[in-house]
Amino acid sequence: MSPASRIFGFFSLLVFCLFSFVSSDDLQVLLKTKSSILDSNPGVLDSWKLNSSPCGFAGITCDSRGSVTEIDLSHRGLYGKFPFDSVCELQSLEKLSLGFNSLSGTVPSDWKNCTSLKYLDLGNNLFSGPFPEFSSLTQLQYLYLNSSAFSGVFPWKSLQNATQLVVLSLGDNPFDTAPFPEEVVSLTKLSWLYLSNCSLTGKIPPAIGDLTELQNLEISDSGLTGEIPPGIVKLSKLWQLEIYNNSLTGKFPPGFGNLKNLTRLDASANSLEGDLSELRFLTNLVSLQLFENKFSGEIPPEFGEFKDLVNLSLYTNNLTGPLPQGLGSLANFDFIDASENHLTGPIPPDMCKSGKMKALLLLQNNLTGSIPESYANCLTLERFRVSDNSLNGTVPAGLWGLPELDIIDLAMNNFEGPVTADIKNAKKLGTLYLGFNKFSDELPEEIGHTESLTKVELNDNRFSGRIPSSIGKLKGLSSLKMQSNGFSGNIPDSIGSCSMLSDLNMAQNSLSGEIPHTLGSLPTLNALNLSDNKLSGRIPESLSSLKLSLLDLSNNRLSGRVPLSLSSYTGSFNGNPGLCSTTIKSFNRCINTSGPHRDTRIFVLCIVFGSLILLASLVFFLYLKKSEKKESRTLRHESWSIKSFRRMTFTEDDIIDSIKEENLIGRGGCGDVYRVVLGDGKELAVKHIRSNSTDSFTQKNFSSAMPILTEKEGRSKEFETEYGYSSKVNEKCDVYSFGVVLMELVTGKKPIEAEFGESKDIVNWVSNNLKSKESVMEIVDKKVGEMYREDAIKILRVAILCTARLPGLRPTMRSVVQMIEDAEPCRLMGIVISKESDLKIKEIS
Structure with a gap:
């Protein structure tokens, strides 16, 4: 190698x-x-x-x-x-x-x-x-x-x-408050500066114009004051400027229109003023947000020629003149909100020309003319709000049924004509504001198909005819205002199905018939105004279960007793001369009379359990003096005292013959209750008071026969002296026993059951379950149909009063009868009482 x-x-x-x-x-x-x-x-x-x-x-x-x-x-x-x-x-x-x-x-x-x-x-x-x-x-x-x-x-x-910085993004941090940092404006290479919502105060430095490479400048949500510095017009590369939610003042500086590359400008929520003339040169704008300022003058007509402008928000300013009629016609326009100005003229017709518009908001201006027909085809529209203007004409039929609409707000204009059946197609419509117009004709039955509705305001128009029963399909409806119209006919019972309803106002119409008892089943109802109509009949006892901040039934044709629990609503019943009350001094005092010349009804207790359709028809006492040594169960020769609270159409013998074991339907602390079938088929509930019955209030037996007291008789002083307290004691005992029987009927339970717990009876069990409306409903026998459960609760209230721990707090039997009369539990059962007080029973259809 x-x-x-x-x-x-x-x-x-x-x-x-x-x-x-x-x-x-x-x-x-x-x-x-x-x-x-x-x-x-x-x-x-x-x-x-x-x-x-x-x-x-x-x-x-x-x-x-x-x-x-x-x-x-x-x-x-x-x-x-x-x-x-x-x-x-x-x-x-x-x-x-x-x-x-x-x-x-x-x-x-x-x-x-x-x-x-x-x-x-x-x-x-x-x-x-x-x-x-x-x-x-x-x-x-x-x-x-x-x-x-x-x-x-x-x-x-x-x-x-950090002189090489190109991007500085520090926004949305809770830094300590500091003035706009001079160090920032020395970073001449910056193209992106994001300092929004990081506690900056003071004025924008004039040297901001030296950052000539800036394309994005965001300094919103701060405490900046003063004017927009003139140097900002040198930022020729700027495509986004966001300075909203500060305390900036003054006008757009001269030459601001030279920022030709601006596509997004948001200077909203400041105190800027002057006109918008500098902006007419910003032809590349896509989004312009200037709301909540003090701008004045007219909107530049050039805005109608901008080809890219899709969002325009100018609300809460002092702008005048017309909206550019070409607005949105050349762009994929999406949104306009020019509310709360002083704009005049018509609504531009082509803002939904591209078919992509979602919101048209022009509230509180001085606009005139009618709604252009083109908006009836704007299938993407979600919000259409033009209230508080001077618009007129009929609403294009298709607008009522646009499939994406969440809100239609046409209130406080001069619109006329009907709400058309097209509304059935508005499946997402949640809010319908039509108040203070000249709308007329009947409300279409199809409104019930708009099942997303939560708020409906039709007040102060010229609607007429019957209220559609389909309104009961609006399960999410929370507010229904129909006052000051010409609606007639009955209030539909179906409105009781609007379980979310909290505000109902049907005042100043021509409604007739009775107030639906179903209104009492609305769990969230807070305000009820049915005044100034032609409603008749009795005030439903069911309204007593409501917790209302407002109740107004004045100026109608109502009659009968004002329910005791409603008497605290001062002035709510004025203008109904047929009403009477035992507590409201300004009303006639209620007098219970019967006879062929008075239209007096007898109201009886009816509870449905299986095949026993009608259990109790009248309430009376049987007092028995029985020899202590006598062991025979025969009642024929015993001493009886009968106390009646209504005219009877049967004799003593009719009752005594049926007091036998096979007719026993319940036992109480003071006696037993028997089912008595009269010769004509009528059924009664009869209470037999045992002579050795006692409760915690007394140890003394009632040893003398009670005299018969008619409705018009009061107990004399001599009677009280002769019998002392014993008559009252036994009556309180009987009231307690009667309350126990009522509890048995409502709950389907026996007086003593294992589920009540050791040493507990039905009275204790009921008392321990009075925690909420839901728990009370659970007390009612499951065999009682849904439509009768509220009636059963009324009877349960009477039972609770009858079984008060202290006998002195229990009502008299005369009061109990009156409470049962007021509760009207048989009204839905088809019971008819003639003027002669003869009881007739119709089959339940």
Whole structure:
């Protein structure tokens, strides 16, 4: 071998050894890095193995000598603490990209040892604490620290040595408040500057115009004040300028229109003023956002000629004049919001010409004319809002049924004509605002097909006819306002199916018939206004279960008793002369009368269990004086005292003959309840009070026959003196027993059952389950049909009052009868009471 060959071989071996040594050091650093971090996507770092070359690791790039120059682990789902203290041992490292992970912890101060870095991306992570001083990183060209939760004082002075920076992205970090850093405007190579939402204050430096390479300037969401510096017009390469949500004042500086490359301009939410004339030269604009400022004057007509403009947001300014009629006709127009200005003239007809428009928002202006027919074919439209203008005419039929529409807002205009059946096609329509117009005709039945509706406001129009029963299909409806129209006919029962309804207003119409009892089943109803109609009949007791902040039933033709639980709604029932109340002093006092000349109904307790359709029809007492020595079960010759609360159409004998074991249907603490079938087929529930019955209130037996008291008779003073408290005691005992029986009927349980627990009875069991409406519903016997469960709850309330622990708190039997009358549990059962108080039972259809 020649000397030259030997030298070449030696040199090659030296390079190989050096290469192996470098690779070995880099390998150890990378393996240490792998051991410190975790990944949520298993397999990301599987290629990082001990016996492999680091140049083959995922995310690793090496130079020709095998040294690691780049680590790119962005978007890898990594979390944990990154070992920054060791990564700088990679002496050839020029790029470290860790963006869009969930890395945490702090960045140590020895980070400055990564002197070869040109590219650093730690953005969009979960770091903490301040970012350390980095003046030694003089080669840095790209610095991404945005959205990484760094805090404290940022080392702005470190930028003095970073003269090679092309990208500086520090936005969306909670740094300590600082004035706009002068160090930034000395970085003349910058093409991308993102300092939004990082606590900058003060004025934008005039020298910003020296950054002539800038293509993107974002300094939004800060505390910047003063005017837009005139030097900004020198940034001829700028294609995006975002300065929104500051406190900037003044006008666009002269020459601003020279920024011909601007495609995105957002200066919204400031206090800028003046006209928009400088912007008429920005023909490449794609998006223009200037809302919530003080701009005035007319919108430049040139905007209608812009071929790329797709988003225009000018709302809440002082703009006047018409919208450019060519607006959107040459572009794939997507969005306009010019609300809350003083614009006049018609709506531009061609903004949906390309068929891609999603939102048209022109609220609170002075626009005139009608809605162009072209929008009836805008199938992509999601929001159409033109309320509070002076628009008129009929709405194009197809607009009602656009398939993507979420909101139609036409309120406070002069629109007329009907809502057409096309609305059935608006499957995504959630909000319909039509108030304060001149809409007329009947509301189409097809509105029930718009099942996504949550808010409907039809108030102050000229609608007429019946309210569609299909409205009950709107299960998500939360607000329904139909006041001040000409609706007539009954309020549909189906509205009780709108289980999310919280606000219902049907005032000032011509509605008639009874108030649907189904309104009482609306669990979230908060406001109910049915005033100024022609509603008649009784106020449904079911409304008592509602917790309303507003109830107004005034100025109707309602009659009967105001439910006791509703009497606190002061003024809610005025203008109904047929109503009476025992608590509202301004109303006639309710008087219970019966006879051939009064239209008096008898209301009875009805609970449905299996084949027993009607169990109780009237309530009365049977008091028995029974000899202590007598053991016969025959009741014929015993002494009876009957107390009636309504006129009866049967005799004592009719009752006594049926008091036998086979008719027993329940036992209480004071006596037993029997099912009595009269000769004409009527069924009664009869309570037999045992003479030795007691409760915790008394130990004294009632040994004398009670005199019969009619409805109009009161108990005399002599009676109370003769019998003392014993009559009251036994009545309280009977009320308690009656309450127990009611609980048995409602729950389908026996007085004592194993599930109640040791030494517990049905009264305790019911009391322990009065925690929520759901738990109360669980008490009701499952055999009771869904439509009768609310009626069963009414009877359960009476039972709870009857079984109060202290007898003094229990109502009198006369009050119990009145409560049952008010509850009307048989109304749905087809019971008809004649004026003569004869009970007739119709079959349930």
